[in-house]
Amino acid sequence: MNNEKFHHIILSLKDNLYRLALSIVHDKAEAEDIVQDVFLKLWSKKDEWNNIDNAEAYCYRSTKNLALDRLSSRAIRRTESIDSQQESYAFIDSETPHLQFIRKEERSIIYRCIDELSQNQQLVFQLREIDGLSYGDIANVMGISEDLVKITLFRARKKMKELLEKYNDERI
Amino acid sequence: MMKEYEYIRFLLNKYWNCETSVEEEKQLQNFFSGKDIPEDLQKYAPLFKDYKESQLSIRLGNDFVKRLEAAIHQKEKEKQYITIRIFAPVLKIAASILIMVTLGIGIYFLANENKKPYFAETYNDPKAAIKDATYALEKLSEALQKGEEASKETFNELKNLNIDWTALDSMDVETESEAMIEPNEKENL
Numbered sequence: 001m002n003n004e005k006f007h008h009i010i011l012s013l014k015d016n017l018y019r020l021a022l023s024i025v026h027d028k029a030e031a032e033d034i035v036q037d038v039f040l041k042l043w044s045k046k047d048e049w050n051n052i053d054n055a056e057a058y059c060y061r062s063t064k065n066l067a068l069d070r071l072s073s074r075a076i077r078r079t080e081s082i083d084s085q086q087e088s089y090a091f092i093d094s095e096t097p098h099l100q101f102i103r104k105e106e107r108s109i110i111y112r113c114i115d116e117l118s119q120n121q122q123l124v125f126q127l128r129e130i131d132g133l134s135y136g137d138i139a140n141v142m143g144i145s146e147d148l149v150k151i152t153l154f155r156a157r158k159k160m161k162e163l164l165e166k167y168n169d170e171r172i
Numbered sequence: 173m174m175k176e177y178e179y180i181r182f183l184l185n186k187y188w189n190c191e192t193s194v195e196e197e198k199q200l201q202n203f204f205s206g207k208d209i210p211e212d213l214q215k216y217a218p219l220f221k222d223y224k225e226s227q228l229s230i231r232l233g234n235d236f237v238k239r240l241e242a243a244i245h246q247k248e249k250e251k252q253y254i255t256i257r258i259f260a261p262v263l264k265i266a267a268s269i270l271i272m273v274t275l276g277i278g279i280y281f282l283a284n285e286n287k288k289p290y291f292a293e294t295y296n297d298p299k300a301a302i303k304d305a306t307y308a309l310e311k312l313s314e315a316l317q318k319g320e321e322a323s324k325e326t327f328n329e330l331k332n333l334n335i336d337w338t339a340l341d342s343m344d345v346e347t348e349s350e351a352m353i354e355p356n357e358k359e360n361l
Contacts, residue, residue: 015231036236039244040240044247110226130227153190157188161216168215
């Protein structure tokens with residue numbers, strides 16, 4: 001890895017790592033701080049860059065570990081699971097108020113479902129659905145076997161399916 | 173269209189069983205992002221559309237890279253001083269030792285200076301010292317004796333001159349009395 005690769009990693013991964021950190025610590029400033037620390041750590045290991053085979057997975061793993069460390073060392077209130085204001089801006093198109101209402105409802109449903117998952121399930125689910133990582137990479141990031149990743153993801157998806165069906169039935 | 177729905181249902185089943193590839197999951201996301209979703213599948217739409225959309229809207233501020241670069245720059249700067257900082261305690265100890273040693277040497281020399289005798293011992297053999305000392309004292313004694321004899325001779329010579337000491341003494345008185353008279357005489361005139 002060289003300086004160019006380092007900058008490429010920063011630009012391509014910064015938002016993914018931020019989302020991962022945010023999903024763990026639920027605090028924007030803290031999440032941003034974590035991502036910065038991960039990149040600083042990677043920079044300080046300049047001499048070992050050649051020994052890091054998968055820099056992306058390394059960054060994801062560092063972010064996850066650092067975020068979990070911070071979470072355990074600080075009592076962070078779970079206030080910012082999603083930025084509601086940013087959310088509403090992202091979804092304001094030319095939709096009717098009725099459609100907007102339904103969308104808002106659906107968004108809250110999805111996060112209500114995700115909140116029901118265990119932390120490991122949430123992380124594996126996010127790494128797969130949002131970051132599109134392979135099972136091997138997720139295993140590397142989570143520090144578990146590929147089989148365990150599949151089992152965790154299977155359970156997470158099954159639970160999501162059940163919860164979505166349940167909320168759908170309630171709405172009807 | 174029906175064929176597509178069937179294919180989606182087939183993919184969805186694979187998805188629940190964790191048998192889909194990343195590519196197939198993208199196909200599902202694309203499908204649920206569209207408008208023609210059969211009613212029985214609409215309940216899964218939030219999973220493929222809204223979750224991804226809302227997550228992707230979560231981004232770092234534009235100034236993040238700038239701040240990161242500033243932090244890296246700061247870290248590089250700190251690295252340069254880190255060696256000095258590591259050795260700072262050692263340097264402090266070394267400086268203290270140096271001051272103590274300097275003070276010690278100074279005090280040692282000052283103390284020795286005070287102890288130094290004014291007359292240094294230059295003779296190794298006490299007999300030689302006594303001999304030389306006796307010689308020196310004898311020389312001194314001789315010189316004093318010569319001086320005494322010379323002064324005695326001078327006294328004797330003075331006696332032999334038969335000087336009238338009283339006359340010599342009164343010379344001063346006379347001149348004084350003259351000086352006393354002079355103003356009176358001037359007045360009389």
